[in-house]
Structures are given as structure tokens and as C-alpha cells.
Amino acid sequence: xxxxxxxxxxxxxxxxxxxxxxxxxxxxxxxxxxxxxxxxxxxxxxxxxxxxxxxxxxxxxxxxxxxxxxxxxxxxxxxxxxxxxxxxxxxxxxxxxxxxxxxxxxxxxxxxxxxxxxxxxxxxxxxxxxxxxxxxxxxxxxxxxxxxxxxxxxxxxxxxxxxxxxxxxxxxxxxxxxxxxxxxxxxxxxxxxxxxxxxxxxxxxxxxxxxxxxxxxxxxxxxxxxxxxxxxxxxxxxxxxxxxxxxxxxxxxxxxxxxxxxxxxxxxxxxxxxxxxxxxxxxxxxxxxxxxxxxxxxxxxxxxxxxxxxxxxxxxxxxxx
Amino acid sequence: xxxxxxxxxxxxxxxxxxxxxxxxxxxxxxxxxxxxxxxxxxxxxxxxxxxxxxxxxxxxxxxxxxxxxxxxxxxxxxxxxxxxxxxxxxxxxxxxxxxxxxxxxxxxxxxxxxxxxxxxxxxxxxxxxxxxxxxxxxxxxxxxxxxxxxxxxxxxxxxxxxxxxxxxxxxxxxxxxxxxxxxxxxxxxxxxxxxxxxxxxxxxxxxxxxxxxxxxxxxxxxxxxxxxxxxxxxxxxxxxxxxxxxxxxxxxxxxxxxxxxxxxxxxxxxxxxxxxxxxxxxxxxxxxxxxxxxxxxxxxxxxxxxxxxxxxxxxxxxxxx
Numbered sequence: 137x138x139x140x141x142x143x144x145x146x147x148x149x150x151x152x153x154x155x156x157x158x159x160x161x162x163x164x165x166x167x168x169x170x171x172x173x174x175x176x177x178x179x180x181x182x183x184x185x186x187x188x189x190x191x192x193x194x195x196x197x198x199x200x201x202x203x204x205x206x207x208x209x210x211x212x213x214x215x216x217x218x219x220x221x222x223x224x225x226x227x228x229x230x231x232x233x234x235x236x237x238x239x240x241x242x243x244x245x246x247x248x249x250x251x252x253x254x255x256x257x258x259x260x261x262x263x264x265x266x267x268x269x270x271x272x273x274x275x276x277x278x279x280x281x282x283x284x285x286x287x288x289x290x291x292x293x294x295x296x297x298x299x300x301x302x303x304x305x306x307x308x309x310x311x312x313x314x315x316x317x318x319x320x321x322x323x324x325x326x327x328x329x330x331x332x333x334x335x336x337x338x339x340x341x342x343x344x345x346x347x348x349x350x351x352x353x354x355x356x357x358x359x360x361x362x363x364x365x366x367x368x369x370x371x372x373x374x375x376x377x378x379x380x381x382x383x384x385x386x387x388x389x390x391x392x393x394x395x396x397x398x399x400x401x402x403x404x405x406x407x408x409x410x411x412x413x414x415x416x417x418x419x420x421x422x423x424x425x426x427x428x429x430x431x432x433x434x435x436x437x438x439x440x441x442x443x444x445x446x447x448x449x450x451x452x453x454x455x456x457x
Numbered sequence: 458x459x460x461x462x463x464x465x466x467x468x469x470x471x472x473x474x475x476x477x478x479x480x481x482x483x484x485x486x487x488x489x490x491x492x493x494x495x496x497x498x499x500x501x502x503x504x505x506x507x508x509x510x511x512x513x514x515x516x517x518x519x520x521x522x523x524x525x526x527x528x529x530x531x532x533x534x535x536x537x538x539x540x541x542x543x544x545x546x547x548x549x550x551x552x553x554x555x556x557x558x559x560x561x562x563x564x565x566x567x568x569x570x571x572x573x574x575x576x577x578x579x580x581x582x583x584x585x586x587x588x589x590x591x592x593x594x595x596x597x598x599x600x601x602x603x604x605x606x607x608x609x610x611x612x613x614x615x616x617x618x619x620x621x622x623x624x625x626x627x628x629x630x631x632x633x634x635x636x637x638x639x640x641x642x643x644x645x646x647x648x649x650x651x652x653x654x655x656x657x658x659x660x661x662x663x664x665x666x667x668x669x670x671x672x673x674x675x676x677x678x679x680x681x682x683x684x685x686x687x688x689x690x691x692x693x694x695x696x697x698x699x700x701x702x703x704x705x706x707x708x709x710x711x712x713x714x715x716x717x718x719x720x721x722x723x724x725x726x727x728x729x730x731x732x733x734x735x736x737x738x739x740x741x742x743x744x745x746x747x748x749x750x751x752x753x754x755x756x757x758x759x760x761x762x763x764x765x766x767x768x769x770x771x772x773x774x775x776x777x778x
Binding site: 211267268269283285286288290291292293294295296297298299300302303304305306307312314315316317380384387388391392393394395396422423424425426427 | 532588589590604606607609611612613614615616617618619620621623624625626627628633635636637638701705708709712713714715716717743744745746747748
């Protein structure tokens with residue numbers, strides 16, 4: 137009897153795998169190294185092996201797997217199930233991931249981008265589990281996002297909806313890796329926050345971060361928030377703009393799908409209350425006065441498990457449930 | 458046998474009413490004066506009378522009306538069916554419109570804001586009738602908007618989603634009537650376009666529009682586009698910023714729900730190709746290079762009928778169809 141859902145979260149270093157029951161309770165989980173330099177067949181073989189290993193831990197086999205979901209970074213044609221390429225993984229090129237995983241695991245497979253999948257995870261059993269409308273952001277190298285409206289993930293006509301990190305909020309502003317100028321990602325991702333600090337120091341700004349840059353050759357976002365705690369004025373200026381950009385992003389998101397909750401995730405939320413309070417403060421400064429807004433801005437709760445939970449939920453969706 | 462849907466489009470001067478069959482073909486239409494100074498009961502009585510009049514034209518009566526839909530400006534609690542107030546209509550204050558219209562017409566009633574209703578009209582039988590994902594803007598005194606994602610109108614957790622005119626695109630920019638700064642509405646509505654021209658002339662800008670201002674005491678958006686056609690440099694500067702603001706709005710909308718079509722409506726589209734071409738040009742300038750975008754930016758096709766068509770579609774929705 138098929139009673140499990142597998143959630144597969146593909147990253148550049150590790151592939152996380154989890155088995156869930158139909159109430160989305162985690163039964164067991166594990167991870168395998170990606171070995172990014174190997175080819176698609178080998179990697180998908182290791183994924184299948186990891187899922188079978190978990191099924192064996194439960195005393196069963198593939199016949200007990202009802203469906204699986206896979207989350208990967210893009211670019212991909214998620215509707216067609218084809219992953220065009222993966223950063224740092226030369227062996228992945230136009231791979232029909234959905235079909236290959238389905239053949240390996242002999243079950244229906246759902247496939248979506250890692251941000252949508254993490255969003256779905258938080259929606260199913262994390263920070264958004266008690267609402268129908270939420271927007272999710274993950275602050276890392278870039279800004280990933282997912283939008284749940286009336287209980288459903290917004291995918292867009294070509295599966296590329298919810299790319300909110302590339303909303304332009306400072307026209308003609310900083311160059312973004314996507315080719316646009318002034319994207320929120322170009323200001324407020326962990327990488328952009330660190331990059332702005334480095335640029336200011338290179339332009340001669342005085343800061344306790346200069347010693348870090350001189351010693352390590354680079355500054356991390358974590359460094360910036362640590363020096364903010366130490367009272368560094370440049371760190372304050374940099375993180376204020378990060379919070380302002382994210383506050384304006386929250387205003388724009390509220391006016392679009394009117395979520396009940398806006399959830400931030402990703403490594404950068406390790407900066408804690410100083411980040412969250414800053415976003416809330418700038419949101420309050422920028423939002424209209426026409427009506428009182430009650431949207432809750434908060435951090436994600438599932439940590440590193442959001443991807444496997446959301447991927448398992450994708451599997452459930454692939455069953456039409 | 459109930460075979461008609463009534464669409465009711467409430468404006469400050471006129472109330473438009475249309476009868477439709479279940480395939481959304483217009484059977485007949487009419488309009489009555491709003492007489493804004495009268496009270497809610499009188500106005501709703503006139504609406505009911507107009508609908509009954511149309512039914513009689515078809516040789517029938519109220520028993521042949523299956524459902525009705527009503528579109529009004531806000532603010533309102535559209536879920537609860539209560540209109541809080543209407544500009545220039547002091548008699549409308551916390552009126553349970555949905556219940557009152559339902560009692561008067563003895564049928565289920567759908568109720569939503571005028572921009573959502575016009576969006577629905579264009580989606581059902583206008584510029585978006587062949588797509589599942591569209592975003593709609595109406596450029597007038599303000600910028601109204603509606604979002605259709607995967608065939609459904611996005612309403613948000615409290616019925617106030619799709620207020621895209623209040624997305625901030627120029628932080629710390631012009632003051633908007635909503636209390637925010639830098640909303641797209643504060644730059645690119647018909648009123649804001651005209652207001653920006655007047656401000657520049659008052660600051661001393663040289664323009665052929667100055668004679669209009671001196672003569673009429675005000676400049677309209679239509680004047681600005683007419684003087685653009687006449688080669689006036691200020692009119693060019695003003696309309697370029699309008700087009701840029703709307704182009705950036707299109708970029709942000711594309712990254713959000715990834716519509717197949719973005720539809721502009723409202724009095725301002727009377728400016729024609731020069732407006733549409735400007736929006737498309739700025740969109741092309743601002744959009745990312747990661748992938749080729751095929752979204753079509755176009756004008757609405759239903760004109761003044763969009764409201765009654767969309768309202769009738771709301772009625773159909775109220776029947777669960």
C-alpha cells in the first residue's frame with residue numbers, strides 16, 4: 137500500500153530527502169552529497185537510492201511510495217519538467233528531471249523551483265500553516281520568493297511567477313545580476329548587503345569593517361550585522377537601506393495579493409530581531425494611511441527542512457490531492 | 458425559467474445596467490442617473506427599476522433573473538458586502554449593498570470594486586478573453602487594477618488585493634493621495650500626469666501648455682498629450698516619465714504573477730499609440746535579460762461596457778458557475 141510522500145531538495149552541495157505521511161508528518165529524513173561534477177543520471181540515481189534507503193528504514197520499499205516532489209534552483213521549464221542548467225553543476229544541461237525521477241521512483245512527481253518549494257513547505261507546516269494568503273522570501277545570495285494566494289501557489293503563465301526579488305524598487309539603481317537596474321535583490325540580499333558595504337569602504341568610508349576586509353579580502357552579510365551590533369556607523373547605514381528596500385517590498389506585496397503573512401527565510405534571518413524590526417519599521421513608515429494594515433511580517437520556522445516538506449507537498453499535489 | 462444575468466456598474470453620475478445570457482452575450486443595456494445626493498434606498502430602488510425595465514424589454518420579469526453583480530468604487534468590505542462610502546455620495550454610508558440589491562432583485566448577488574469588475578469584464582469577453590493570466594490597469598483620476606491568475610481574480614485576504622496603483626516605484630517620491638510617497642499612481646494616472654505638468658509650469662518651465670493653464674486655470678492629461686503631438690518639450694518630458702513609471706510597473710507585475718497579457722484601460726488610453734508605444738519602450742529598456750519575455754502589453758477593447766460585463770460575470774460567480 138502506498139503511504140509515503142518523498143520530498144527531494146536539490147542543492148549544489150547536498151541533496152536532502154525526507155519521507156512524509158499524507159498528513160505531512162516527517163517520518164524520516166537524510167541527505168546525500170550532490171557530487172556536482174557527476175552527470176544527471178548518476179545524481180538522479182543517488183537521489184533514488186537515498187529515497188529507497190529511507191523506505192527501507194521504515195521496513196518497506198518503492199511500492200509504498202505514493203508520489204515525490206523535487207525542488208531545484210532554476211532556470212528550468214517547470215511545467216515541462218526540464219531543468220536547463222544548475223549553477224556549478226556542468227553535468228546538468230536540459231535534463232528531463234521530472235520524467236527521470238518518476239522512472240527511477242515509479243511514481244508521479246511534482247517539480248518546482250527551490251523558493252516556491254520552500255514557500256510551500258512553510259505554508260503547509262511552518263510559519264504560514266494557519267493562513268490562506270502568504271508571501272515568502274528567502275534572503276541569501278539572491279532573493280527567492282513564493283506567493284500563496286487563496287491557498288494556491290502562483291506559478292504564472294510560464295511557471296516563472298513569484299520572481300519578486302527582481303521587482304524594481306530603485307529605478308536606475310544598482311546593477312542586478314539579472315540585467316535589470318534597481319531590483320530589490322541588488323540591495324537587500326545577503327550578498328548585496330555585503331557588497332554595498334565593501335563598495336563604500338573602497339570609496340573611502342570609515343568603518344570598523346575595513347579591518348575585516350583587509351584581513352579576509354571580503355566582507356560577509358554576517359560581518360555587517362555583527363559590526364552593526366558593535367555600533368559601526370557604516371554598518372548602520374548599509375543595514376538601514378537593506379531594511380528600507382525590504383519594507384518597501386512588503387508594501388508592494390501587500391497591495392498586490394494582500395497576504396495575511398509575509399515570511400522571511402534564508403541564512404540572513406540569522407541576523408535576528410535587528411533585521412526583522414528594521415523591515416517592520418520601514419514598512420510602517422511607507423505604508424498608506426487609507427486603512428489600518430494587519431499583515432504580519434515574521435521569520436520562517438522550518439529552517440533547513442522547508443525544502444523537503446514543500447517538495448513532499450508538491451508530490452501530494454501531483455496526485456491531485 | 459431564470460436565464461439572465463444582470464451587470465450593474467455604479468458610478469458617481471450614471472449607473473449602467475446590462476442583461477446578459479449565460480454565454481455572456483449582451484442582451485440589452487441601459488443607464489440611469491445616479492442622483493448622488495439621494496439616499497441608498499432610493500439609489501438601489503432605481504437600480505432595481507432599471508433591471509426590471511430591461512427584463513420587460515425582453516418580455517419577462519424578475520423570475521427570469523438568475524443572478525446579478527454590482528461594481529462600485531471603494532472603500533468597502535467586499536467580502537461582507539458593505540460599502541463604507543462613495544466619493545460625492547453622502548447618502549452612501551456603511552450600506553449593505555449586496556444584501557439590499559439581493560432583496561430588491563430576489564437573486565444571488567456578487568459585489569466587488571469597479572477596477573476588479575472591469576478587469577473581469579475584459580477577461581471574460583475583452584482583451585484577455587483568450588488567456589488565463591492577465592493584469593488590468595485603468596488610468597484615470599487614479600490607477601485602478603485587477604489581477605487574474607490562473608483564471609481567477611486575486612482578491613487577497615481581506616478583499617483588498619490588486620491595489621497595484623499604490624505600489625511604490627519611486628521611493629520618497631511624490632506624495633500620493635493614499636498617504637504614501639512614490640506610488641505609481643502619483644506619477645502616471647491621468648490626474649498626476651496633468652498635475653506634474655502644471656507643477657513644472659508653475660516652477661517656471663517653458664511650455665506651450667502655459668497658455669492653456671493661463672486660459673483654463675488647469676491642464677488636463679489630454680492637453681499634455683495634445684501638446685506632445687505639437688512638439689512641446691515639457692509635454693515630452695512629462696509623458697516620458699508617465700511611460701517610464703508604467704513600464705516599470707509592467708516589469709514588476711511580470712515578475713509577480715507572470716501574466717500573458719497586461720491590459721490598459723481608462724480615459725487616458727485615448728492618447729493612443731504614443732502612450733502604448735512609450736510603455737512598451739520603457740518596459741523593454743527595464744526588463745531583465747535572463748530570458749526573452751513575450752508578455753503582450755495592449756489596450757482594453759470593451760470601452761465603457763467592461764463594467765457591466767464584469768459585473769454580470771460576478772453574478773455568474775455568485776451562482777458558483
